Amino acid sequence: MTKYSIAVDIGASSGRLILGYLKNGLLKLEEINRFDNKIVKKGESYCWEADNLFQEIKKGLKKCKELGIRPDSIGIDTWAVDFVLLDENDQPLTEAVSYRDPRTDGMMEEVFQLFSIERLYLETGIQFQKFNTIYQLFSMKRNTPEILDKAKSFLMIPDYFNYLLTGKKANEYTNATSTQLVNAFTKKWDHQLLDVLGINKEMFQEIKTPKTILGTLTEELVSELGFDLQVILPATHDTGSAVIAxxxxxxxxxxxxxxxxxxxxxxxxxxxxxxxxxxxxxxxxxxxxxxxxxxxxxxxxxxxxxxxxxxxxxxxxxxxxxxxxxxxxxxxxxxxxxxxxxxxxxxxxxxxxxxxxxxxxxxxxxxxxxxxxxxxxxxxxxxxxxxxxxxxxxxxxxxxxxxxxxxxxxxxxxxxxxxxxxxxxPVEATAIGNIVAQLMAxxxxxxxxxxxxxxxxxxxxxxxxxxxxxxx
CATH class of the missing domain: 3.30.420.40 (ATPase, nucleotide binding domain)
Known part of the structure; x- marks a missing residue:
């Protein structure tokens, strides 16, 4: 029986749901839903409209049912470094602030006062860009500590959507590494670095690798969509998925x-x-x-x-x-x-x-x-x-x-x-890499x-x- 997988591929300007399946040894793709994505100004911050994006994910899944297709799995990939923080009641503490927001201006230099450039690179191996997650979190530590103190769960953008789908929290490996907070050799959150920065290490989830079957949909979503499916972690970093292809x-x-x-x-x-x-x-x-x-x-x-x-x-x-x-x-x-x-x-x-x-x-x-x-x-x-x-x-x-x-x-x-x-x-490299990771799982x-x-x-x-x- 043919297995159908859905790749949710969301980039900085658009997103889409792509259906993928094998036929006669070849991978076939069909676009199910395409939608716009953009940064919007909310208050003083430039943000992503995460709730709207999740509604588009559900809209695409409903289209599958209308087309008479029952997908076996779904995997989500997006851009890197951005995140959502949840409080003790699993509610977002802020909007999903974009990496293009200027809140990280000057933060990289302040981190270097606590953790040298050479040591940071030796431990994480990650390129220095002023918008990396480490500097976004440090900006919150400096400017809105009351919000950071309330954070009980750290989820990157695709992690957050996976949580909304399944009710389960995990940080996927390829995207987690982009934070500049994962040790390049142990492949775990660098607790020593987090301690030096004064960032609560308890809010980070267990790191799961691509091809992990995270779970099935929540009862509420099954009722809304009319079917269930498995949520599988691809390389949730869109470049990680693209390179697979x-x-x-x-x-x-x-x-x-x-x-x-x-x-x-x-x-x-x-x-x-x-x-x-x-x-x-x-x-x-x-x-x-x-x-x-x-x-x-x-x-x-x-x-x-x-x-x-x-x-x-x-x-x-x-x-x-x-x-x-x-x-x-x-x-x-x-x-x-x-x-x-x-x-x-x-x-x-x-x-x-x-x-x-x-x-x-x-x-x-x-x-x-x-x-x-x-x-x-x-x-x-x-x-x-x-x-x-x-x-x-x-x-x-x-x-x-x-x-x-x-x-x-x-x-x-x-x-x-x-x-x-x-x-x-191929043109659709990211969606292809996403789908083949699911098919491997x-x-x-x-x-x-x-x-x-x-x-x-x-x-x-x-x-x-x-x-x-x-x-x-």
Missing amino acids: VPEENETIYISSGTWSLIGVENYFPICVTKALDYNFTNEGGIDYQYRFLKNIMGLWMIQEVKRNFHDEYSFAELVDLASEAKEYRAIVNVNDDRFLKPDHMIDEIQNYCVETEQPIPSTPGEIAKCVFESLAESYQEAVMQIEEIFERRFEKINVIGGGCQNEMLNQLVADVTKKEVNAG LDEIQDIKEARTIVKNSFEVKKYLPAAPITN
Whole structure:
């Protein structure tokens, strides 16, 4: 009998429920529900509308019933670092504050006064970004201690949705590692670090790994939906799920391309050496306790904001076409500059950066888009060089996965600047990785090796070669 799994994949701008199942050895996908997601200002904070998102999850499950489909399992993945705190009555203490909220400004530097950069990296192996969970919690410790003192349960965003589905609390491993509060070697919450920061370690849940069957739906939900199903933990960190869907794991660097660009390799142990610290690479958890050694790069957030600044007059495809036509223009910005994290106006920031660095100022939509795409490609090349330096080897290929792999201009730019073969696809990498983790838990797929073979055979992957010959 065919097993049906639902991937709930929620990103910074949208979410969807994707139905997945195996047919004749191939993975088939069907979109069940798609919905918008955005950051909204609530009081003084920038927040996610978590309650609305959960209603969309239920809406998608109800659509399954309308379509005559009874899914066997569901798994949820979202972005990393953000969380919900519950009180003693399991009620949220605050809104789900976004990592783009400025409450973490200056917090990283304050943490370094208590726990040195070198020690923090040696123990957690996580990239230093001012919005990491550790700095969000420390901000609460500094500015709203009365709220933090009431917290009895810490749940990351997908953990919270899983709790609403099942009534059971757990922190999933791949997302937990992004907090910068998990020891990279023990794979447990770092209690010594939490004690130094004065954060209550009792509110953290047991860390569960991908493929864990968390439980079934609450009685209330079964009554509302008209059916039950198993809630299975995928890699709840969306990049963790996406990397599972990389069709080829040998000799390849991956780029998970979306709102953020995550570029790296899989490894079987954390690399917490000084050079990795200097280059600000991270060692996030992956499937089967593998490590995702990668760097976080600003990504297509910049072009999303450019599109918004133009009042959505141009589609993403039209911006790519216009960029292709702006052949004579060239300027490079540092896409990882904090000024691009949440600017009031992205186009103004790009133009101001070019003024300050004495580069030609982009004035047309095509020039602005070309600046973004070429800047991203240059940042990828820098990361590739750093990876090869740390591993002391050359990687022959780059796999671009996720929605950004549809940008043919960017794919070709990456091939040209890195002088490597670029394989683009699958587009739905995150949902695919989510589903195959569930199917492994249901014994429909044996292991990650079989999963990747199925992915490779099931979805289109497009090849891009550099304009100049590849040289070894």
